[in-house]
Amino acid sequence: MPPRSETRHAHRFWACPECDYLMHQRAVPDKQEANCPRCGYTLVARHHRSVERTLALAITGLILFFPANLFPILSLQALGLAQQETIFSSVVALYDSRLYAVSALVLMTAIIVPFIKMLLMVYLSASLMFHRRSRGLSWAMRSYQQLDSWGMLEIYLLGVFVSMIKLVDIAEVTPGIGLYSMAALILTTLITSTQLDQHRFWRRIEQLERAR
Amino acid sequence: MSHSALKQGLLCCTQCHKTLPHSYDGRPCPRCGTKVHQRRPHSITYSWALLISAAFALIPAYMLPIMTLKSLGQGAPSTIIGGVIDLIEYDMLGIAFVVLTASVIIPLIKVVGMVILLLTVQRGVVTNLHQKMLMYRFVEWIGRWSMLDIFVVAILAAIVQLGNLASINGEVGATAFGAAVILTMLSATVFDTRLIWDKHLQQLEESQ
Numbered sequence: 001m002p003p004r005s006e007t008r009h010a011h012r013f014w015a016c017p018e019c020d021y022l023m024h025q026r027a028v029p030d031k032q033e034a035n036c037p038r039c040g041y042t043l044v045a046r047h048h049r050s051v052e053r054t055l056a057l058a059i060t061g062l063i064l065f066f067p068a069n070l071f072p073i074l075s076l077q078a079l080g081l082a083q084q085e086t087i088f089s090s091v092v093a094l095y096d097s098r099l100y101a102v103s104a105l106v107l108m109t110a111i112i113v114p115f116i117k118m119l120l121m122v123y124l125s126a127s128l129m130f131h132r133r134s135r136g137l138s139w140a141m142r143s144y145q146q147l148d149s150w151g152m153l154e155i156y157l158l159g160v161f162v163s164m165i166k167l168v169d170i171a172e173v174t175p176g177i178g179l180y181s182m183a184a185l186i187l188t189t190l191i192t193s194t195q196l197d198q199h200r201f202w203r204r205i206e207q208l209e210r211a212r
Numbered sequence: 213m214s215h216s217a218l219k220q221g222l223l224c225c226t227q228c229h230k231t232l233p234h235s236y237d238g239r240p241c242p243r244c245g246t247k248v249h250q251r252r253p254h255s256i257t258y259s260w261a262l263l264i265s266a267a268f269a270l271i272p273a274y275m276l277p278i279m280t281l282k283s284l285g286q287g288a289p290s291t292i293i294g295g296v297i298d299l300i301e302y303d304m305l306g307i308a309f310v311v312l313t314a315s316v317i318i319p320l321i322k323v324v325g326m327v328i329l330l331l332t333v334q335r336g337v338v339t340n341l342h343q344k345m346l347m348y349r350f351v352e353w354i355g356r357w358s359m360l361d362i363f364v365v366a367i368l369a370a371i372v373q374l375g376n377l378a379s380i381n382g383e384v385g386a387t388a389f390g391a392a393v394i395l396t397m398l399s400a401t402v403f404d405t406r407l408i409w410d411k412h413l414q415q416l417e418e419s420q
Contacts, residue, residue: 010231015217015224019345020406020413022217038215038409039345043229074371081374090366097369097382102390106366109359138244142227149397152359158310159363165307166299166368170378173371202228206243 016041028199043199050197051204055125057192061118064185069111071178073160078171086178087111087156109152114189117151120144121192128204137205148193154186216413218406223250226404252404256330259403263326266395270319273392276385279365283378291385292316292361314360315389322358322396325351329403336411344408352400358393362386 015022016036028034034044047053072084087110094103120140127134160179167173217224221234228244241248277289290298292315299308325347332344365382372380 010222010233013217013222013231014229015222015231017224017226017229018405019409020217020224021215021409022220022222039342039405074367076371078374079377081377083371083373085367085371090363090370093369093373094366094382094386099382099384099386102362102366102382102386105390105394106362110363138228142244142246145227149356152356152363155357155359156363158314158357159360159367162307162311162360162364163367163371165304166364167372169302171372199229202230202243 014043016043045197046200047195047197050195050200051125051128053195054121054192055129057188057195058118058121058125061185061188061192062115062122064181064188065115065118067181068178068185071181072176073178073182074164075174075176076167076171077174084176087182109150110156113147113151114153114185117144117147117189118192120147121196124201124205128201128208131208133208133211137208141201141205145198151189153182153189157182157186215416216409218250218410219413219417223248226252251406251410252402255402255404255407256334259326259399260330262395262399262402263323263330266319266392266399267323269388269392269395270323271388273385273389274316276388277383278361278385278389279368279380279382281372281378281380284376289383292389295361311361311364314357318354318358319392319396322351322355322400326396326399326403329408333407333411338412338415341408341412345405348400348403348405348408355393355397355400358396359390362390362393 012025013022014025014034016039018041019036019039021036021038023037026034028044028046030046030048032046033042035042069087072086074085076083076085091103091107091111094106120143123134124137124140124144126132127137157179160175160182164173164175217231218234223232223234223237224230225232225241225244225246225248227246228241230241230243232241232248234250236242236248237250239248240246274292277291278295280287280289282288296308296312296316299305299311329344329348329351365380365386368380369382372378
């Protein structure tokens, strides 16, 4: 541990953001993690080719976003009547029930946030990969991190399953292309966030912005 | 010797995790631009305020109907608990358990967990620090899954629109429940976990 006089050498140390434990920085090899010895927080998780992989995954996610939103998630047939459902139509249904706040909440968590997260990640990883000093890189990374827990597509998917089971006795419900695209989109989003090496991203952003 | 960055005149940006000299306290982080603090100011007060609001929002969320099934002109409003009971009556125990967990058990665990955390940190209890940290991470991770019932209402209201035959509409209970979920999520987010360890470190320091 450093004496007080060494505080200007902050770059030699890591402080755990969750428990404030102070430790000397050390190199973390590829595919390995560094955890806080006191509280177990993952300080650094090195991923092989993190920038390239997140770029590929984010582009995939961006493409999958369109079929997931444009094609029906579920179709229902009962007594000769048919009804289809997309993510956006569930937002509209809440709006029609005069639940404006809830409708806005579903719009944010199931459509806007997942889309913006992918968009930010494409912009970020493409800029880092091609060493482009694009505008607002640190803003994009910060926004991505803050939006992370507000994208709730996986919970929406669970909601689709619960709804299907609730309706199974009453009507015939069939999953549509939208549902399969959404499942693929969720998988892509999850892999993107596990392959994202936040420590490396922040250092690269810092290097690029300093060179400006 | 201290194991706390604070005692060594360093602080950590909670957004990008850069280690900074304590002179940055209250100023934007040079790397990511977020305002950095040695400890998030009024963290416990904000956390309490959001938690208490969430607890109050849960009352109408459970009492008021979250949706109405209208069939042949007759309306049948259903509450969250009523929905779970229906599922049990139809012998769909697995899905009843999922819905019960997401909409009743998780919100209650979240509120109780945050109350325990806030009280023990305020009173300077220094036992079970690791358990408290684990509990916080659990509360923070599981919180969003309570949104399940909101999505179910949204999906059912969208797909069951068969005119006079049968139609489902959302009801005001969903607003209260949505508010409760968001408020508990925010309550966990504004809580500065470093406060869990501070009193313990202070005592270690004094004993040396």
